[in-house]
Amino acid sequence: MKKKLVSMLLGLTMVGTALVGCSSAPAENSTPKETETKTEAPAKEETKTETPAEEAEEKTDELITIGFSQVGAESDWRVANTESMKSTLTEENGFNLIFADAQQKQENQIKAVRDFISQEVDVIVIAPVTETGWETVLGEAKDAEIPVIIVDRMIDVSDDSLYTCWVGSDFYQEGLDAVDWLTEYMDGLGRGQDQLNVAVLQGTIGSSAEIGRTKGVRDGLQEHSNYSIVLEQTGEFTQAKGQEVMESFLKSGEQIDILIAQNDNMAFGAIDALKAVGKKPAEDVVIVSFDAVKAAFESMIAGEMNVSVECNPLHGPRVAELAKAIMNGEEVEKIQYVEEGVFPADTAAEMLPTRVY
Known part of the structure; x- marks a missing residue:
């Protein structure tokens, strides 16, 4: 928007110069009648009606153009995140959104x-x-002053100035919150001192959600010597892969008391795998999940999941607020956490009508 404004100002200056040159050169040789005729021309210019194309261009110049590269649509959470951005960053709200779906490939994001x-x-x-892998392309964005x-x-990245700010969840805290709920729940069942085996379905390895939740869960469980992580593998945040990995967990012969799935979609796949071998999810195996879609x-109302730790996907309003502030030259906080909660099964029926994703 700022680059277009500069171009418009330069263009207006050039037009002004041209008008002065055209009106002054022939003045000495003109008759009064001719002079009068010539002075009427600018009035016609002032009343010129803009074409639809010119009006559309002017409207676009007034909008903040945002290019958004999304991971893909691998989960219900991601779909809700995309919808929040698209429904907020509209022309009515002062934005022109250019959306690019990376289909879970970083090379697609870098190209976008x-x-x-x-x-x-x-x-x-x-x-x-x-x-990782963002240094070069973000350096190009910085050079372009975007x-x-x-x-x-x-x-x-080694240089935090390559990005202006970050909006999202405290994934490490989510992991700790999950363990806090789990240990209290197992205490309530009278199993708090039992030796308990934990299987973990990790998200996409190297993603912030996977890194934070994995560390949070491990650090939390280390405080309880009777909990052991016996199986751990990525389900890539998808339902199909979550089911596939859970099937392999069940075939391993390891006793599984608790499953921690790092998103709801992987938990749904794991639930299908448990039911396929005659086990009761949420009873034979305690199911702890993340996202709270x-x-x-x-699933909790149906008695197949015990808890879901919220990961709020509604980032659109916060991004819109930050984009406007940045374009106005305002300083913004580098880290912007969204509010989140923990939702056990006994609250599911009451809370479901309030959920928007």
Whole structure:
């Protein structure tokens, strides 16, 4: 938007200069009648009606153009995150959104970011596939003086000035919250001192959610010597892969008392795998999940999941607020956490009607 404004000002200056040259040169040789005729011309210019194309261009110039590179649509959470961005970053709200789906591939995201740079967008927003590998392309965005907002997963760069701010969840705290709920729940069942085996379905390895939740869960369980992680493998945040990995866990022969799935979709796949071998989810195996999408509440109401730790996907309003502040030259906080909660099964029926994702 700022680059377009400069171009418009330069263009107006050139037009003003041209008008002065055209009106002054023939003045000495003109008759009064001729002079009068010539002075009427500018009045016609002032009343010129803009064409629809010119009006559309002017409207676009008034909007903040945002290029958004999304991971993909691998889960219900991701779909809700995309919808929040699309429904908020609208023309009615002062934005022109250019959306790019990376289909879970970082190379697609890097290409999208370079496309945004070439289109001279005002702000770039990235929900990164993984934390690393961003130094070069973000350096290009910085050279182009385009601010970058990171959402959901964090990035790992040596120079924090490569991005303006980050919006998302405290994934490490989510892991700790899950363990706090789990240990209290097992105490309530009278099993708090039993030797308990834990299986973990990890998300996409190297993503911020996987890194934070894995560390939070491990650190939390280390405080309880009777809990042991006996199985751990990525389910890549998808339901199909979650079911596949859970099937392999069940075939391993290891006793599984607790399953911690790092998102709801993997938990749904694991539940299907448990039911296929005659086990009762949430009873024979305690199911702890993350995201707290609507389907997780329905699963808890059906008695197939014990708890889901919220990961709030509604980032659109916060991103819109930050983009406007940045374009107004305001300083913004580097880290922007969203509010989240923990939802056990006994609250699911009451809470489901309030859920918007």
